[in-house]
Amino acid sequence: MTAVRPAAAGEVLLERGPERGRLTRLVAGLGRGESSAAVVIGVPGTGKTTLLEHTAETAARAGVRVLTARGSATESLLPHGVISQLFAGVPGLSELLWPRSAQPGGRGPGWQEKVCNRLLDSTRWEPTLLIVDDFDLADDRSAAWLTAVLRRRTRTPLMILLAHARVASPVGDSAAITAWWQAAPLPGTVHVVHLRPLTPDAVRRVVDVACTGRAAPGFAAELATLTRDDPTLLREVLARLETSGPDPDLSAVAADARRAVVLDLLERLRPDLAELLRVVAVARTAEEDYLRPLAGTLGMPVGVALRGLAELGLLGAGPERRMDPEVATWVLAGMAPRRRDRLRRAAAEIGHRRAAPEEDVAALLLDSTPIGEPWAADTLCAAAVRWRAAGDYAAAAACYHRALDEPLSPARAARVRVELETVERASCPFTADLRLLQASQASAADRSVRTRLSAVDLMIQRGACGQALRELRELHRSPELTGADRGDLIALHWLAEGRGTGSARSGVPAFADLDPATLSPAQSGAAAWLTTATGRGIRVARRLARRASAAPAEQAPLLAPRLAAAATLTATDDVLEALAAYDSVIRAGSKAGARVPVALALTGQAGIHLQRGRPAGVDEALAAIRALGEPGSWPAPVHDRIAAVTLLVAIFRDGPETARRTAVPHPGTTEDPASPYLLFARGLLELVSHRHHDALYLLQECGRRMLAAGWANPSMLPWRAYAVIACRRVGDHRGATAWLAEEWDLTKAWGGRTAVGYTHLAAGTGIRGQDALFQLTQAVNALQRSPSRLLYVDALLRLAAALLESGQPAGVARHLREAERIAAGAQLTPITARVAALRARLADRPGPRISHRLALRRWRSLPPPALELVRAVLEGTSNAAIAERLAVSKRSVELRLTAIYRQLEITGRAELRELFAVLEGELGAP
Numbered sequence: 001m002t003a004v005r006p007a008a009a010g011e012v013l014l015e016r017g018p019e020r021g022r023l024t025r026l027v028a029g030l031g032r033g034e035s036s037a038a039v040v041i042g043v044p045g046t047g048k049t050t051l052l053e054h055t056a057e058t059a060a061r062a063g064v065r066v067l068t069a070r071g072s073a074t075e076s077l078l079p080h081g082v083i084s085q086l087f088a089g090v091p092g093l094s095e096l097l098w099p100r101s102a103q104p105g106g107r108g109p110g111w112q113e114k115v116c117n118r119l120l121d122s123t124r125w126e127p128t129l130l131i132v133d134d135f136d137l138a139d140d141r142s143a144a145w146l147t148a149v150l151r152r153r154t155r156t157p158l159m160i161l162l163a164h165a166r167v168a169s170p171v172g173d174s175a176a177i178t179a180w181w182q183a184a185p186l187p188g189t190v191h192v193v194h195l196r197p198l199t200p201d202a203v204r205r206v207v208d209v210a211c212t213g214r215a216a217p218g219f220a221a222e223l224a225t226l227t228r229d230d231p232t233l234l235r236e237v238l239a240r241l242e243t244s245g246p247d248p249d250l251s252a253v254a255a256d257a258r259r260a261v262v263l264d265l266l267e268r269l270r271p272d273l274a275e276l277l278r279v280v281a282v283a284r285t286a287e288e289d290y291l292r293p294l295a296g297t298l299g300m301p302v303g304v305a306l307r308g309l310a311e312l313g314l315l316g317a318g319p320e321r322r323m324d325p326e327v328a329t330w331v332l333a334g335m336a337p338r339r340r341d342r343l344r345r346a347a348a349e350i351g352h353r354r355a356a357p358e359e360d361v362a363a364l365l366l367d368s369t370p371i372g373e374p375w376a377a378d379t380l381c382a383a384a385v386r387w388r389a390a391g392d393y394a395a396a397a398a399c400y401h402r403a404l405d406e407p408l409s410p411a412r413a414a415r416v417r418v419e420l421e422t423v424e425r426a427s428c429p430f431t432a433d434l435r436l437l438q439a440s441q442a443s444a445a446d447r448s449v450r451t452r453l454s455a456v457d458l459m460i461q462r463g464a465c466g467q468a469l470r471e472l473r474e475l476h477r478s479p480e481l482t483g484a485d486r487g488d489l490i491a492l493h494w495l496a497e498g499r500g501t502g503s504a505r506s507g508v509p510a511f512a513d514l515d516p517a518t519l520s521p522a523q524s525g526a527a528a529w530l531t532t533a534t535g536r537g538i539r540v541a542r543r544l545a546r547r548a549s550a551a552p553a554e555q556a557p558l559l560a561p562r563l564a565a566a567a568t569l570t571a572t573d574d575v576l577e578a579l580a581a582y583d584s585v586i587r588a589g590s591k592a593g594a595r596v597p598v599a600l601a602l603t604g605q606a607g608i609h610l611q612r613g614r615p616a617g618v619d620e621a622l623a624a625i626r627a628l629g630e631p632g633s634w635p636a637p638v639h640d641r642i643a644a645v646t647l648l649v650a651i652f653r654d655g656p657e658t659a660r661r662t663a664v665p666h667p668g669t670t671e672d673p674a675s676p677y678l679l680f681a682r683g684l685l686e687l688v689s690h691r692h693h694d695a696l697y698l699l700q701e702c703g704r705r706m707l708a709a710g711w712a713n714p715s716m717l718p719w720r721a722y723a724v725i726a727c728r729r730v731g732d733h734r735g736a737t738a739w740l741a742e743e744w745d746l747t748k749a750w751g752g753r754t755a756v757g758y759t760h761l762a763a764g765t766g767i768r769g770q771d772a773l774f775q776l777t778q779a780v781n782a783l784q785r786s787p788s789r790l791l792y793v794d795a796l797l798r799l800a801a802a803l804l805e806s807g808q809p810a811g812v813a814r815h816l817r818e819a820e821r822i823a824a825g826a827q828l829t830p831i832t833a834r835v836a837a838l839r840a841r842l843a844d845r846p847g848p849r850i851s852h853r854l855a856l857r858r859w860r861s862l863p864p865p866a867l868e869l870v871r872a873v874l875e876g877t878s879n880a881a882i883a884e885r886l887a888v889s890k891r892s893v894e895l896r897l898t899a900i901y902r903q904l905e906i907t908g909r910a911e912l913r914e915l916f917a918v919l920e921g922e923l924g925a926p
Contacts, residue, residue, distance in 0.1 A: 015202050019193050023055045030064050030127040035153045040163040042195030043311045048163050052131055059129040066129045071137030082142035112145050120156050127157035135162040226254035233261050262330055276305055281331040283347040344368040358383040362399050370405045377406040389590050396423045414451040449485045456492050460560045461596045463637030468496040476506045491522035491561050499710045500530040521551030525561030528568040535713035535750045542572045549581035553588055559597040571715040573752050575608045575787045595628050596638055603641045613789035613826030644677035655830045656689040676702045680717045692729035699723040714746045715755040721762035728766030757783035761795050772802045793822045797834050804841055812842050858904045866900050
């Protein structure tokens with residue numbers, strides 16, 4: 001007999017009043033000679049054992065004999081282990097156990113019946129409460145004996161109280177256990193007491209009671225948070241705190257306690273449930289259909305077993321029942337490596353057959369040995385593409401590494417190696433070029449021309465043109481080079497070289513020696529960019545770029561020529577087509593998981609949206625760039641492009657002060673083609689900040705690098721136009737004249753409206769008089785028909801300022817209204833401030849004083865047809881209505897009115913009404 005252990009003073013039994021009262025009433029029935037049976041069901045931590053102890057105390061105080069025992073995993077294979085605990089030291093019963101019972105055959109069926117009869121006889125003079133905790137861990141013979149006692153207990157003052165540990169139940173979760181006991185073929189009623197989990201408030205009360213007087217304020221709340229309101233874990237933590245030293249690390253203690261609790265549960269689980277838990281840990285899913293072929297034979301339905309494991313806290317709540325990663329680690333640690341590998345392989349194959357997501361199947365394959373089937377490599381590569389698109393390059397690299405362990409063809413292995421090096425460059429951008437070079441050289445052994453061309457394509461996008469040319473020279477000697485591959489090789493050579501002169505050593509003809517109509521899509525993209533760089537032949541460049549961008553992706557798999565075509569369309573003012581071309585690059589790059597071409601395309605789109613005054617498009621493109629990676633993760637050329645467009649957006653939308661705070665330093669000192677973009681943006685920042693000497697230096701350095709790269713076209717970067725403005729600001733008018741003359745020659749050769757517009761804008765800035773008005777008027781006229789709303793609004797404001805300075809306010813208000821409308825839509829804060837300043841200057845100017853003599857003289861100077869037209873205007877008739885009345889075009893009416901306004905020396909309808917008001921007020925209607 002195990003002595004009744006009174007409940008410890010520190011233990012509290014909360015939220016168990018109804019259950020305790022129910023068991024107390026059953027104990028009271030023993031005094032009236034009644035028999036009863038009760039089963040307490042509850043997951044660990046619900047106070048099951050404490051409730052049994054309180055019931056035992058109540059019975060002992062009532063004079064009832066209490067016999068207690070407890071099942072355990074270590075004694076579950078010891079025959080009659082629970083019976084031995086119950087009757088140890090009980091007079092009249094203990095002698096049945098020893099010594100004869102130890103002899104062979106001493107504990108047969110007859111012995112069990114004898115012990116049962118002796119127990120029932122003893123209850124006639126001494127009511128008995130028989131308590132077995134963790135009954136589902138009892139050995140089979142003791143469980144059979146207890147079942148026999150349950151059948152024979154009637155008409156005897158015997159109460160049997162069993163408690164389920166819920167870790168080795170033969171029927172599953174709490175609901176299934178309750179139903180089983182209620183339907184068991186036993187005499188009388190079996191009272192089932194189902195203990196619900198404690199509420200968080202009750203758990204916190206337990207913490208408060210346990211920590212009273214021995215912890216700092218807030219200790220109880222922190223402890224409740226760390227234990228996740230789990231009473232079992234809380235009890236283990238408190239026990240460990242009792243033996244820990246001063247100032248223990250509560251987080252570490254809680255982590256150790258949680259591991260101990262989980263390992264204890266794992267040791268006490270039934271073998272089939274433990275095996276199911278291992279399968280869940282390996283397969284990383286609790287889907288019943290997925291687990292059923294892996295779990296083997298279970299003593300219950302899979303769904304019931306999963307609910308039981310969830311009640312024990314070994315699986316998560318909710319329909320998915322995800323296992324905690326730490327719990328999964330502890331479960332897998334107890335498995336043999338071969339068993340883990342077999343389960344992973346089987347789970348991966350089932351997932352593949354069930355068309356599970358590639359990422360889930362790949363996660364199983366990553367830790368398994370090679371499968372040897374084609375689907376394994378396909379799944380790993382597909383998962384890598386998805387991870388690359390999501391920005392998780394470490395996971396993508398792991399998938400590519402694992403795919404190389406599967407049997408692959410030489411060409412497929414070469415492609416996977418290039419993809420692997422492509423994604424691994426994100427972790428260390430400074431060694432990315434070396435990685436691509438090594439991948440290309442490794443592919444040479446496999447004679448994979450297309451793979452090596454893809455590697456060279458990536459090198460060009462990253463600005464490693466020297467390495468690209470060396471690789472192309474090596475590739476030219478490959479015997480596997482076909483006609484289509486040779487065409488792509490020529491296109492890449494032109495882009496890497498930058499001038500299109502070709503190379504007899506590499507078998508690459510010069511661009512000028514080929515008929516543009518015979519070029520492939522990739523060659524057309526490269527040729528379009530070369531034509532643009534020279535600054536001559538805008539129609540040819542446009543036609544080549546359209547051919548390159550219109551080709552299907554399978555006919556133009558290389559991305560560098562497509563980026564070149566999109567940049568050409570931007571320079572030719574075909575910005576809508578350029579946006580579409582950039583979109584195709586973004587789709588192709590995202591599908592392949594290539595960050596660099598996607599970032600370059602987004603940068604191009606951001607610049608176009610900025611010029612067009614589309615703030616939503618700018619914000620969307622910049623947000624997408626930020627989502628691709630941190631600024632330090634890009635190679636220098638790509639970094640410069642991103643930093644340049646970000647700086648330009650800040651200059652025009654937020655002003656120079658904000659732009660200066662957001663400027664990002666260049667990561668190196670390389671002489672790469674992307675450097676001019678950042679130099680131009682910084683030069684423009686210094687110019688708007690009135691640091692003209694610094695601006696001139698940066699713009700000249702930008703021009704030096706552009707000329708070194710062979711970029712003469714002013715539409716690529718108008719550095720000369722802004723250098724003209726900077727020269728005039730510092731007083732170098734001779735230098736400004738020289739730069740302006742050179743810019744005019746290049747602009748006339750190219751002929752784009754935007755290029756013509758900002759050349760006129762530069763020519764009219766920094767000078768005064770009629771020359772300034774003429775140049776700025778021409779700039780407004782040219783830019784009005786160009787896609788650049790940014791330059792157009794700048795030209796409007798410069799023209800308005802020049803008109804005010806020359807004392808000709810006519811049309812200033814109209815220019816300001818147009819500029820304000822564009823600035824508001826494009827969210828250009830500095831432009832809005834300039835509009836307000838010019839409007840204030842216009843308002844401060846004194847209005848013209850018109851005498852009646854002057855008004856009459858002007859009026860009489862008009863011929864009769866003009867007077868009729870003026871009267872129609874004064875009546876409020878629109879130009880369209882006047883044109884319809886006179887049977888002429890609207891443009892003809894506008895020209896006639898303009899001539900009349902000049903003759904009257906006024907600017908428009910408003911001043912015409914003022915003039916008529918003077919005549920009407922002093923002389924009557926004329």
